[in-house]
Amino acid sequence: xHSILWRLNxxxxxxxxxxxxxxxxxxxxxxxxxxxxxxxxxxxHVNKFINNSRFHWEEAELSFDLKGDFSEVFxxxxxxxxxxxxxxxxxxxxxxxxxxxKIIPRFYYxxxxxxxxxxxxxxxLKNKGYNLRGxxxxxxxxxxxxxxxxxxxxxxxxxxxxxxxxxxxx
Amino acid sequence: xxxxxxxxxxxxxxxxxxxxxxFVNLCLVIATALMTWKGFMISFxxxxxxxxxxxxxxxxxYYRGDIxxxxxxxxxxxxxxxxxxxxxxxxxxxxxxRIMNLHEEDDDYYILxxxxxxxxxxxxxxxxxQLFIQKKDLLGRTWFYIPxxxxxxxxxxxxxxxxYLLIGGMVIIGLTSREPQS
Numbered sequence: 001x002h003s004i005l006w007r008l009n010x011x012x013x014x015x016x017x018x019x020x021x022x023x024x025x026x027x028x029x030x031x032x033x034x035x036x037x038x039x040x041x042x043x044x045h046v047n048k049f050i051n052n053s054r055f056h057w058e059e060a061e062l063s064f065d066l067k068g069d070f071s072e073v074f075x076x077x078x079x080x081x082x083x084x085x086x087x088x089x090x091x092x093x094x095x096x097x098x099x100x101x102k103i104i105p106r107f108y109y110x111x112x113x114x115x116x117x118x119x120x121x122x123x124x125l126k127n128k129g130y131n132l133r134g135x136x137x138x139x140x141x142x143x144x145x146x147x148x149x150x151x152x153x154x155x156x157x158x159x160x161x162x163x164x165x166x167x168x169x170x
Numbered sequence: 171x172x173x174x175x176x177x178x179x180x181x182x183x184x185x186x187x188x189x190x191x192x193f194v195n196l197c198l199v200i201a202t203a204l205m206t207w208k209g210f211m212i213s214f215x216x217x218x219x220x221x222x223x224x225x226x227x228x229x230x231x232y233y234r235g236d237i238x239x240x241x242x243x244x245x246x247x248x249x250x251x252x253x254x255x256x257x258x259x260x261x262x263x264x265x266x267x268r269i270m271n272l273h274e275e276d277d278d279y280y281i282l283x284x285x286x287x288x289x290x291x292x293x294x295x296x297x298x299x300q301l302f303i304q305k306k307d308l309l310g311r312t313w314f315y316i317p318x319x320x321x322x323x324x325x326x327x328x329x330x331x332x333x334y335l336l337i338g339g340m341v342i343i344g345l346t347s348r349e350p351q352s
Contacts, residue, residue, distance in 0.1 A: 003176055005343070023316070055301075080230060082268075082286070086250050093274040098250045103286065105230055128273045128280055128302070144251050146231050149316050154251065 027150035030077040039068040039141045039157030041085065043118070046162070049169050051130070058127040060164070062087075062099055063118045064139065068157065070104065071112040073145065080105040082144040083114075085121070089138070091131040099125050134166040180346035189345070196344040216242035216310040221255055222320030223266055227285030228253070232266060235321030240310025248272060248279060248311060255309040256283070259297055264309055267292060271302075279305050 041064055048061040064085070073081055084101035088094070099121035104112070141157035184192075210219035219240055223232040231253070232238065240255055248254070250269045257264045270291060271282035280302035284291040293301065326333045 082231070082251065084251055093276075094247070095273045096250045097271045098269075103230065123270065126271065128271075142251055147315055151314055152253070152312060 023149050026077050026148070030075060030147065031151060033075060035073050035143075035145060035153060035155050037068060037070055037073060037143055037155055037157050039066075041066055041139055041141050041158060041160050044139055044160065044162040045118075046165060047120075049132075049165055051168050052126075055126075056129070058125075058130055058132050058168075060125040060127075060132065062121045062125060062162075064100075064116075064121075066100075066114065066116040066119055066141070068115075068141065069113045070143075073143070073155075074106060074112070077147050077150060078106055079146045079148045082146065084142055084144075086140045086142055087125065087137050088140060089132070089135050091129075091135070095128070097125055097127075099123050132164050133168075135164045137162050137164060177342060177346050184346075192345045196341065199344065214239070214241040214243070214310065216240050218255075218264070218309050221264055221266070221309070222323050224263060224324070225266075227287050228266055228268070229287045231286055232315070233317070235318055235324055237316040237320040238266065238312045239314035239316075241313050242308065242310040247274075248281070253312045254281070254283065255312070256303050256307045257309055258295070258303070258307060265292075265295065266312070273302070279308075281308075 044062060044064040046060055046062055048059075050059050052059050066085070068083065070081060070083070081104050082101060083104065084098050087097045087099060100119070101122060102114070138159055138161060140159040143155040143157060145153040145155065147153075207219075211217060213219075221238050221240060223234055223236045223238060226234055238253075238255070248269065250272050253266060253268050255264045255266050265283075267283040267285045269281055270284045271280075273280040281304070282291055282293070282302055296303065326336065
């Protein structure tokens with residue numbers, strides 16, 4: 001009855017249960033947190049807009065002013081945040097493309113406020129097909145909160161509009 | 171150390187009735203585990219509701235051995251920024267990466283993915299000539315995350331001897347252990 005296996009088993013599973021309960025408290029305590037961010041995206045420019053005839057799609061390079069304050073987002077259960085700029089347009093169905101992203105891990109306290117002037121998109125916008133000319137596109141700042149353990153949250157920051165040129169740059 | 175002799179002794183004194191009782195108990199445990207898995211499959215609408223991260227291409231988000239819970243209800247609809255798990259054609263290792271481009275067309279998605287830790291997108295991973303992955307390749311979108319726990323399954327897969335030891339040990343313990351009596 002009280003063999004060595006039983007004796008090892010008991011503290012091991014007690015430890016597992018304690019860890020599980022602590023993790024559960026961690027998850028529940030941040031589930032109802034109302035994450036708020038203060039962001040703005042402005043002055044979006046299309047620097048280059050070309051027709052890639054090899055792959056049969058359009059490519060564009062954009063730049064924008066980006067501001068954000070993410071100090072309110074971090075709490076005890078945030079592993080890191082993934083900030084990204086997404087372009088949304090309809091053609092006629094939904095299209096969405098990420099052109100810029102940044103990861104701010106925890107323990108990286110300093111730049112919780114970011115500010116970029118005429119920042120270039122990190123990724124070239126590559127459309128599927130030819131339908132961006134003269135299109136009205138919505139640029140959104142979004143945020144994904146990756147927890148240490150628990151639910152993955154998404155937050156939407158501010159957005160602004162841009163109309164693509166009706167002709168290719170060259 | 172009476173573990174071995176005790177266990178052997180348990181086998182010696184075991185009669186038919188007790189053996190069948192223990193055997194049914196063991197089957198019950200296995201069936202419960204299977205039922206839980208199938209229940210997860212139905213409630214999250216995906217064929218693999220829980221996956222273990224196998225590569226470091228999503229660091230610093232997901233490390234090797236982290237557990238991800240997936241769902242495929244598509245509500246809210248998939249969007250860029252979501253971390254999805256996909257499996258390509260004949261390859262059996264699922265890949266955990268983030269959606270960068272998403273084009274919706276005729277009730278299907280055309281998705282381009284990229285790992286956070288990779289410099290370039292995944293077109294090099296896809297089958298040659300494939301530009302986008304589609305709905306049929308997707309296993310699900312992550313919605314819940316638990317760190318570290320899945321490393322056990324990686325060990326089990328890397329060292330098969332460990333797997334046999336564990337399963338054998340579980341079967342022996344399941345057959346010999348008595349209900350703890352007060």
